[in-house]
Amino acid sequence: MKIRHKFKTYLLIVILPLFILSIIYWLHLENSIQKERQEQAEWAGSVYQEYIDQVIGETKKKLELLSLSSSVLYMEDEKTEHLMEWIKDTDPRYAGVYWISMDGVSLSGTNKNLYHYYLIEQDDINRAIVTQRAAVAEGKALNNSGFNYFSIFAPILDHEKKAHGFLLAHIRLDHMEKILNILIPDQTLKLETSDHIQILSINAESTTRDSKWVEIPLTEVDWTLSVKKPDTLNTNTMNAFFMFVFFIFFFTHMVYTFVEELLVRREEKKQKALIEKQKIDFVGTLAASTAHEIKNPLTGIKGLIQLLVEKHTEEQDQFYYSVIMKEIERINSIVSEFLILGKPMARKLTTYDVRSIIAELRPIIESEARHFKMEVAWNVVKEPIWVRCTKDQLKQIILNTAKNGFEAMKDGELLSIRIYHENGHAKIDIIDIGQGLNEKDIDKVFEPFYTSKKEGTGLGLFVCKRIIESFDGTIELASKPLIGTTVTISLPLLTNHP
Ligand SMILES: Nc1ncnc2c1ncn2[C@@H]1O[C@H](COP(=O)(O)OP(=O)(O)OP(=O)(O)O)[C@@H](O)[C@H]1O
Ligand SMILES: [Mg+2]
Incomplete structure (x- = not known):
């Protein structure tokens, strides 16, 4: 019975709280790990997005500026070509810079091999003509030097704002990949157009179906950057969990020991009170049984004193007898009152x-x-x-x-x-x-x-x-x-x- 009671207390104070608190803590850990992964991926994504948007934004601005001067120069081949060379050489991000006709065909540029090639799709041309602003061409192409690139182009507008050609820059994806890797190494990411054409992917071969991604839209182009949430984190969650379990185990045991001590003390107090009561009962019984025995001789003494009172009538004697009688009365009633210890009476x-x-x-x-x-x-x-x-x-x-x-x-x-x-x-x-x-x-x-x-x-x-x-x-x-x-x-x- 006692062991069962002890086990019940142990179950209530140690096992149940340990179990429940461990589950709650584990869920909390899980939750914070997920949050941390999300935050880490979002942070990496924001760094990448800023860089990619910066590359595109800067290129757009440069092309727009150059196309403005090109329209002034009205495509004097030599000068424009010189400018195009200069832009390409001053920035390692560029694979080439070209002057494109209204049909999207390359007329001149930094790579002669691409002359007379269609470098812009008709859809992209139409888009740039409508907006009259620099635009990013959808999709990527493989350069004949062996690296991937994507294109940014700006319309060359005359004074009536009519386009009569384009300036186009090829942005090297391998260079971008290198920079992104330096910015935050070992991150897995994908860059896709709105039609899901993959522009760039880093470490994506290691991903599985279960991999979780965070998507960050770019501001300069309607593409999406996806960064994989990290599978593992540096923080040792298992250690934290075991530390917590150990602490709770220790703490609940302390509480258990304390409660056990209290229960034992309460039991002891109960026992003491019981013994006390038994003592009182005993005294009561003793008092009750002796009271009767004392009363009888007292009655005898009282009778004899009465006789003495009648015999010795001197004032002094009478005073003594009266005191004796009073005291006998007191003994009599006290003896009777002894019963209070056993049986409380009205x-x-x-x-x-x-x-x-x-x-x-x-x-x-x-x-x-x-x-x-x-x-x-x-x-x-x-x-x-x-x-x-x-x-x-x-x-x-x-x-x-x-x-x-x-x-x-x-x-x-x-x-x-x-x-x-x-x-x-x-x-x-x-x-x-x-x-x-x-x-x-x-x-x-x-x-x-x-x-x-x-x-x-x-x-x-x-x-x-x-x-x-x-x-x-x-x-x-x-x-x-x-x-x-x-x-x-x-x-x-x-x-x-x-
Ligand atoms: N005035 C006091 N000064 C010092 N100790 C006292 C005093 N009154 C009580 N005690 C202590 O308390 C104890 C219990 O007192 P209590 O009157 O209940 O019993 P008792 O005097 O020992 O026995 P009884 O009253 O039957 O002669 C005493 O034995 C004594 O040790
Ligand atoms: Mg006393």
């Missing part, structure tokens, strides 16, 4: 002025003091202090605590008893200057059978506490070793008593 509380109880108790405590060879100092307020209690029991409590005080002190020392009220409570302080108690013993004094005395029962304060609680009051003990002890009895003060 108690009959009466309203008393504490001072009147003290007045009755004073000769007894003083005779006790004489017996112990000690002094008693009384400090009682002048106004009445009304409380609800059972007179004999309150006497019993004060007498018990006073006796404890006497027992703790040496000959000739002083016990102070203060009766006052404070914050709606009647208070009785019994102060001694005796040996005092250690802090750890203070908690034990109200436990049944706790005693440090050879002849003590250890029931005195226990019974006091039980009784005072039945009056809705409290009894507290404050003590310092070798300095002394103060016992404070507190009872609710009746304010509206007539």
Whole structure:
């Protein structure tokens, strides 16, 4: 049963949270890896896109500028050719620069081998004529020098804005590839026209169907740049995951140990309370059985005292007999009240002025003091202090605590008893200057059978506490070793008593 219970706690505190948190963390890791891949590909894509757009944009501008001057020069072959050579030579990106007729045929340029070849498609020509701006020709071609290129061309416009030829530049794709590789090495990318004609591809042979791509449109031309998301990342996710699992495992075990400790303590407390209750039950049974036995001889003693009262009529004797009778009565009722420890019964509380109880108790405590060879100092307020209690029991409590005080002190020392009220409570302080108690013993004094005395029962304060609680009051003990002890009895003060 206990093992099953332990396993249940372990399952709830360690296994389940570990399992759930690990899954949540794994999903979170997955998610952040995907995000990181996406971000990495997007960043590489933006770098590539900027470069490609820059190449196209710059070439367009150059061609437009040159075509402007060409229209001014009106194609004086030699000068234009010279300019074309100059452009090609100053920029390694260019494979060649050409002057094209309205039909798309090369008239002159940097590569004589391409003379009289169709270098621009009719569709592209129409597009440039409509926009009157430089344009990128769709598709790529293989140069006879062995490298790929794509074409950018600009219309040569006369003063009426009418096109009568084109200037065209071939952009070397191998050169672009080299630069892109330098910008960010080991990246996989594709550049495609809107008709899905592949212009450029780097490392694309290693891709599979499952490869994920990020697409970035170019601004200078209606082409799409696709960058592959990286398959692996440099961050060691597995390590991070295992570290996390280890940490959670460690943490949940700490919580588990803590909870187990708490449960054990609670169980111990329960056990202690049970033992306490058993003790009380035992005392109750004992008190109940002895009460009867004590009452019978007491009745006998009472009868005999009665006879003595009748026999010795002197005033002094009568006073002694009356005290003895009162005390016998007290013993009688206290013995009866012992039953409270076993069977709580309906108690009959009466309203008393504490001072009147003290007045009755004073000769007894003083005779006790004489017996112990000690002094008693009384400090009682002048106004009445009304409380609800059972007179004999309150006497019993004060007498018990006073006796404890006497027992703790040496000959000739002083016990102070203060009766006052404070914050709606009647208070009785019994102060001694005796040996005092250690802090750890203070908690034990109200436990049944706790005693440090050879002849003590250890029931005195226990019974006091039980009784005072039945009056809705409290009894507290404050003590310092070798300095002394103060016992404070507190009872609710009746304010509206007539
Ligand atoms: N005024 C005090 N100064 C020092 N120790 C005290 C004082 N009052 C109580 N104690 C300690 O608390 C213990 C329990 O007191 P309690 O009155 O319950 O039993 P007891 O005095 O030992 O026995 P009994 O009351 O039956 O004579 C005492 O044995 C003593 O160690
Ligand atoms: Mg005692």
